[in-house]
Amino acid sequence: AQSVTQLxxxxxxxxxxxxxxxxxxxxxxxxxxxxxxxxPNKGLQLLLKYTSAATLxxxxxxxxxxxxxSETSFHLTKPSAHMSDAAEYFCVVSDSSGGGADxxxxxxxxxxxxxx
Amino acid sequence: xxxxTQSSRYLVKRTGEKVFLECVQDMDHENMFWYRQDPxxxxxxxxxxxxxxxxxxxxxxxGYSVSREKKxxxxxxxxxxxxxxxxxxxxASRWGENTGELFFGEGSRLTVL
Numbered sequence: 485a486q487s488v489t490q491l492x493x494x495x496x497x498x499x500x501x502x503x504x505x506x507x508x509x510x511x512x513x514x515x516x517x518x519x520x521x522x523x524p525n526k527g528l529q530l531l532l533k534y535t536s537a538a539t540l541x542x543x544x545x546x547x548x549x550x551x552x553x554s555e556t557s558f559h560l561t562k563p564s565a566h567m568s569d570a571a572e573y574f575c576v577v578s579d580s581s582g583g584g585a586d587x588x589x590x591x592x593x594x595x596x597x598x599x600x
Numbered sequence: 601x602x603x604x605t606q607s608s609r610y611l612v613k614r615t616g617e618k619v620f621l622e623c624v625q626d627m628d629h630e631n632m633f634w635y636r637q638d639p640x641x642x643x644x645x646x647x648x649x650x651x652x653x654x655x656x657x658x659x660x661x662x663g664y665s666v667s668r669e670k671k672x673x674x675x676x677x678x679x680x681x682x683x684x685x686x687x688x689x690x691x692a693s694r695w696g697e698n699t700g701e702l703f704f705g706e707g708s709r710l711t712v713l
Contacts, residue, residue: 493640516699527604527690527704528643535699574642578699586633586658588702592642 486511488577490591498599503547503562505594507575510556517558518576519549522593528574534558545569570598602627606691606705613712619678621708623691629703630696632674634658634666637688637707646689649674650696681712 491506509515516535520528532543539551545568549560558575575591607622625632631650635643635658645658647666655666663685667675674693678685689708694700 518701520702525707527706528692528702529704530701533699533701586631586645586648588645590643592640 486515486577486579486589488575488589488591490573490575490594492594493592494595494597496597496599497565499567500564503560503565503569503596505560505573505575505596507558507560507591508556509558509575509577511577511579513579515577515579517549517551518578519543519547519558519560520574520576522572522574524571531560531573565596565598567598567600569596571596602703604691604693604703604705606689606708608708609706611708611710613681613710615682615712617681617712619681619710619712621676621678621689621691621710623674623676623693623705624672625674625693625703626672627693627703628671629693630671631694631700632668633692633694633702634664634674634676635690635692636660637690643690646676678710681710683712686710686712 487510489508518533519531521531522528532541534541534551542548547562572593574593577589604625634646644660649655649668665677691705692702694702
């Protein structure tokens with residue numbers, strides 16, 4: 485069985501300061517992990533994914549995430565927030581044990597607010 | 601560019617009406633999905649199709665059906681719309697493996713009065 489917990493439903497940061505969005509997972513197998521971003525009234529877009537290669541994964545728009553097996557975490561970071569980063573972020577886990585029929589388990593999302 | 605198109609961005613329907621939500625992808629993807637998104641609940645899988653005419657129920661299939669007669673098109677049907685089906689509906693597609701990227705449409709916001 486697999487599960488995902490996004491530890492914060494809302495995160496607020498000032499423009500130009502670092503962003504940290506936290507994600508913990510549980511998985512019976514070697515998981516693949518994803519972060520997706522959803523801007524208002526849009527579909528989700530892939531930011532980055534981990535599939536058992538390098539543990540530090542770089543994504544689009546300056547985001548990166550580090551896979552830490554010992555901590556079962558896959559936190560998303562960015563050194564300097566921009567107003568355009570305001571959006572909903574979803575952590576997703578996939579492993580061969582399932583999740584749903586799609587093989588995926590979605591976190592409930594973190595709403596990122598950027599203060600000017 | 602990769603594209604998943606949901607034909608209706610906003611719909612308002614009355615209770616008991618039959619509703620069709622259409623989704624078309626231009627990437628020759630095998631897998632297509634319908635999700636429902638509600639505040640605080642994240643995305644929940646309604647139905648999944650892994651090939652033409654093939655489908656599997658997701659987490660919340662009750663009150664919904666689907667049709668996939670052609671590879672590029674996946675339709676979600678609400679046989680008799682109810683107010684608790686007011687929601688954002690997201691269509692997605694991907695290649696066949698679970699580690700693949702999902703490509704999403706922009707969503708269809710349905711209001712049932």
